[in-house]
Amino acid sequence: MLLGVAFTCVFALLLVVGGGVAFLVLRPDDEPPVATDTPSETATTTSPSEETTPSEEEESTTPERSEESAFEVVVPYDPPTGTPDELWDVLADNPLTEGSLPTPASCELPETPPNPSAEELQAVLDASATCLNQVWATASSDRGLPWVSPQIVVYEHPDVPAEAVCDSGFSADSPRVCNLDSTIYWPVGYGTATEFEDPANIPGTYLWDLSLQYTNTASWNSSLTVYYVTMQDQLESSDPDRYEEAWRRFVLQRECLGSAVSMQVPGSAEPTDAVREALTDPAGWEPGEPPNDIEPENRALWIERGFESGGDLSVCNTWTADAEQVS
Helix, strand or coil, X not given: CCCEEECCCCEEECXXXXXXXXEECCCCCCCCCCCCCCCCHHHHCXXXXXXXXXXXXXXXXXXXXXXXXXXXXXXXXXXXXCCHHHHHHHHHCCHHHCCECCCCCCCCCCCCCCCCCHHHHHHHHHHHHHHHHHHHHHHHHHCCCCCCXXXXXXXXXXXXXXXXXXXXXXXXXXXXXXXXXXXXXXXXXXXXXXXXXXXXXHHHHHHHHHHHHXXXXXXXXXXXXXXXXXXXXXXXHHCHHHHHHHHHHHHHHHHHHHHHHHCCCCCCCCCCHHHHHHHCCHHHCCCCCCCCCCCHHHHXXXXXXXXXXXXXXXXXXXXXXCHHHHC
């Protein structure tokens, strides 16, 4: 049974009823960071610290980059040049489209109730962030990409924290990923896990929620967001159909990557079978309103590919997929 979708706020509602359990799946922010989120040169070029050097247990497979690949790390105030086709090729062939993700040696998440207090929510998100940082810091370091681990700040909307550098885009319906201060501002009450009744489902579902938000951070840190936005700026006026297609590919890749990373943690911390089954059921998704619409079958398809990827990043390369798989 579907509740509805509010893509103007870029999130979706999914109601699944079965075995006496009804739960709401809140979609992550589908849009890239707003243009005002331009970090300083220092923040943009920060490399992983020595603390993130991969251990023997955490090593991932580093891909061999093609000599023909045009990818290089760029910054927002010096964006890449090139035609839409050339920028599309970079999105299809860059360090985050090949190789494998590492597996953290450990990931401990605290027991969390379905509707946690601000303190309980902060605790499970902080623990999830520790696990996700291990994955992304190692994967980025292996590929020569910068990584800045975001902080998680839980707040009661509409009381936006006074220290927040970003001054817009805050909503009770979605976390605010602020690149200016490398912080994810998380409103109390947001999250897929809030509608679960079985406590066993809660911690791993928050990890999945946060993993989807981390794809925003990974795309920004690696500068792939800059490539994407630069390409979209050209396509918006020259080729509206391809502009919309690129949006869908960008969104679906994030959902696949977020799901893939959520399965790299030890089994006790990953999303449960019940959660994965619901998220990969097309009946639980609505397409949304054009132009920001995605067929439910395809959304479920890419989430499932992420869950079953085994950490293989190439599985989530939506930029080379057939058009019917990203419609």
